[in-house]
Amino acid sequence: MTENTAAPTVRLQFKPDGAAVVVPAGETISSAAAQAGVFIALPCGGRGTCGNCRVKVLSGDVAPPTEAEVSLLSEKHLEAGVRLACQTLVYSDAVIEVPQSSRALERKEISLLRRREYTVCPNVCHCVAEVGEATLGNQQSDLARLRDELTEHMDVPPSIQALRALPGAVRNSGGRVRVAGVNGRIVSITPAAERDGIYGAAVDIGTTTVVGYLFDLSTGEYLASAASYNPQAQHGADVISRINFALTEHDGLAQLQAEAISVVNEVIERAAAQVQVETRHIFEVTIVGNTCMHHLVLGLDPAHLGASPYVPVVDEAIDVEARDLGLAVNQSANVHFLPVIAGFVGADTVGVILAAELVGQPRPVLAVDIGTNGEVALWSGSELFVASCAAGPAFEGAQIQHGMRAGPGAIERVDVQDGDLVIHTIGGLSAVGICGSGLFDAVAALLDLGLLDVTGRYAPDGAVSGRAAGRLEGEGTARRVELAHAAETADRTPVLLTQTDIRKVQLAKGAVRAAVELLLRRAGLAPEDLSEVLLAGAFGNYVNPRSALRIGLLPTTLEPEQVRGIGNAAGAGAVLALLSVEERRRAEELAARAIHVELFNSPDFQDVFADAMFFP
Ligand code: FES
Numbered sequence: 364m365t366e367n368t369a370a371p372t373v374r375l376q377f378k379p380d381g382a383a384v385v386v387p388a389g390e391t392i393s394s395a396a397a398q399a400g401v402f403i404a405l406p407c408g409g410r411g412t413c414g415n416c417r418v419k420v421l422s423g424d425v426a427p428p429t430e431a432e433v434s435l436l437s438e439k440h441l442e443a444g445v446r447l448a449c450q451t452l453v454y455s456d457a458v459i460e461v462p463q464s465s466r467a468l469e470r471k472e473i474s475l476l477r478r479r480e481y482t483v484c485p486n487v488c489h490c491v492a493e494v495g496e497a498t499l500g501n502q503q504s505d506l507a508r509l510r511d512e513l514t515e516h517m518d519v520p521p522s523i524q525a526l527r528a529l530p531g532a533v534r535n536s537g538g539r540v541r542v543a544g545v546n547g548r549i550v551s552i553t554p555a556a557e558r559d560g561i562y563g564a565a566v567d568i569g570t571t572t573v574v575g576y577l578f579d580l581s582t583g584e585y586l587a588s589a590a591s592y593n594p595q596a597q598h599g600a601d602v603i604s605r606i607n608f609a610l611t612e613h614d615g616l617a618q619l620q621a622e623a624i625s626v627v628n629e630v631i632e633r634a635a636a637q638v639q640v641e642t643r644h645i646f647e648v649t650i651v652g653n654t655c656m657h658h659l660v661l662g663l664d665p666a667h668l669g670a671s672p673y674v675p676v677v678d679e680a681i682d683v684e685a686r687d688l689g690l691a692v693n694q695s696a697n698v699h700f701l702p703v704i705a706g707f708v709g710a711d712t713v714g715v716i717l718a719a720e721l722v723g724q725p726r727p728v729l730a731v732d733i734g735t736n737g738e739v740a741l742w743s744g745s746e747l748f749v750a751s752c753a754a755g756p757a758f759e760g761a762q763i764q765h766g767m768r769a770g771p772g773a774i775e776r777v778d779v780q781d782g783d784l785v786i787h788t789i790g791g792l793s794a795v796g797i798c799g800s801g802l803f804d805a806v807a808a809l810l811d812l813g814l815l816d817v818t819g820r821y822a823p824d825g826a827v828s829g830r831a832a833g834r835l836e837g838e839g840t841a842r843r844v845e846l847a848h849a850a851e852t853a854d855r856t857p858v859l860l861t862q863t864d865i866r867k868v869q870l871a872k873g874a875v876r877a878a879v880e881l882l883l884r885r886a887g888l889a890p891e892d893l894s895e896v897l898l899a900g901a902f903g904n905y906v907n908p909r910s911a912l913r914i915g916l917l918p919t920t921l922e923p924e925q926v927r928g929i930g931n932a933a934g935a936g937a938v939l940a941l942l943s944v945e946e947r948r949r950a951e952e953l954a955a956r957a958i959h960v961e962l963f964n965s966p967d968f969q970d971v972f973a974d975a976m977f978f979p
Contacts, residue, residue: 374457576938685697754872755867
């Protein structure tokens with residue numbers, strides 16, 4: 364009689380989807396969920412530090428709460444079966460409820476890509492080959508026997524690293540190996556283990572926020588994404604302060620590059636961890652960013668971006684090996700940087716133009732990418748114009764007293780009801796701060812209620828009545844509106860919007876609006892000629908078009924229906940370049956045909972900007 368030594372398995376069912384999976388007992392809930400196709404967001408990469416991967420164990424035996432769970436979950440929650448999916452091991456069949464707030468949401472830019480036609484034809488090719496055994500009768504080299512099994516497409520020269528791995532891979536796998544090629548070279552030969560795959564990452568490195576997207580390159584399927592703050596922000600919020608740091612600090616450029624690489628690695632690793640992909644199986648990375656970020660990731664001197672005539676070191680697309688940059692992916696992976704257009708119009712704008720299919724539209728369309736450095740692209744119907752403006756980080760929640768990135772507890776929407784403000788937070792949680800979309804709504808609501816005048820000044824005491832007037836307090840630059848009362852917030856201190864915050868919003872929206880006006884003039888168009896305005900950028904995901912118009916970010920001749928948020932389209936452009944070499948070529952054509960308009964050269968700039976600071 365043989366003893367059955369197979370590890371016990373358990374069956375997990377996930378509600379409300381109904382998806383089920385059988386896994387070895389002792390697996391974490393997050394890992395089992397991913398195998399069942401239920402993706403739980405793991406913002407801290409499953410380290411048990413963020414407390415965001417909450418699920419509810421409806422039935423089944425699970426391990427007792429870990430220290431991390433005890434510190435991040437209340438007793439009441441633990442008693443009700445709430446647990447952290449990344450921490451909880453399952454020992455019996457179980458039923459787990461995964462609330463919407465814990466799910467890895469499909470980002471809007473990913474749905475933008477689903478509506479867009481493109482052929483998946485990445486720069487990475489791969490196959491699994493059965494390499495015949497060497498015998499005294501067949502003394503062909505390992506490479507020769509591998510080549511016998513490769514199609515013409517895959518039969519390209521190997522890198523020295525791939526050759527070094529070849530003998531072990533062939534002999535440790537019974538001859539079954541996975542071969543990956545990039546840029547016309549075989550770069551990896553590994554035993555063809557079940558869970559290996561060929562993956563790619565697209566990264567949008569912004570001045571304030573960095574987002575990474577993980578894709579399966581064999582199918583083109585989206586797997587996960589992760590975002591983080593750019594650690595370079597400690598040296599200043601905008602690109603000029605980063606350039607100054609690179610110029611004035613000892614090893615400043617090396618430090619900025621190291622910080623950029625570390626955050627790119629972080630978002631890639633966190634996205635990969637969500638779906639249990641090993642980063643050494645990532646064979647290509649595409650990167651977009653403004654020209655300064657592009658230079659800093661590459662370690663190129665940004666000095667000449669910061670002084671007239673603002674010339675980049677290089678504007679064409681660049682390919683670099685991962686090992687030369689220090690990226691924590693397969694060391695032979697290709698890292699592709701999309702082309703830039705000018706000193707302040709970068710690869711991120713190329714990404715937006717590509718993803719939004721701006722060029723070729725029958726009528727004029729405007730795309731506005733709202734980040735710390737704002738970029739505007741206008742397709743006139745026959746020509747493509749681009750310009751940049753210094754919007755500042757206000758719309759990304761930075762430099763606003765209670766600003767934050769769109770995350771749990773951020774005020775994302777503000778409505779007016781019965782003469783008062785009504786706030787809505789992400790996840791319906793107690794308020795923590797306010798993110799970009801909430802900021803737009805809040806300013807629009809304050810204008811509607813008369814608490815704010817067209818110059819951006821808060822109304823003095825007694826000048827307005829109604830319930831919302833009671834939210835105004837303080838004097839001068841300290842005058843403020845209490846958006847969320849202490850009882851509505853997580854830390855029991857009110858969320859405020861100060862007079863200084865309003866000024867920052869005015870500067871940001873004034874810069875964007877001036878760029879829009881001047882590009883329209885350059886193209887010989889009037890605002891009424893625009894058929895549509897696409898709002899890109901992290902907060903373009905959620906911005907209320909009515910609020911964008913109400914605060915005068917865009918020409919007031921537009922109807923709300925003509926304004927559409929398209930999410931982080933720069934990131935979507937990086938994804939397209941990752942998945943399709945055709946789209947990559949197209950990005951180069953678009954960059955070459957773009958007409959860059961230097962706004963500071965425009966004699967009208969100061970006047971237009973000053974006007975644009977006013978609210979309508
Ligand atoms: Fe952060 Fe689980 S606690 S992902």
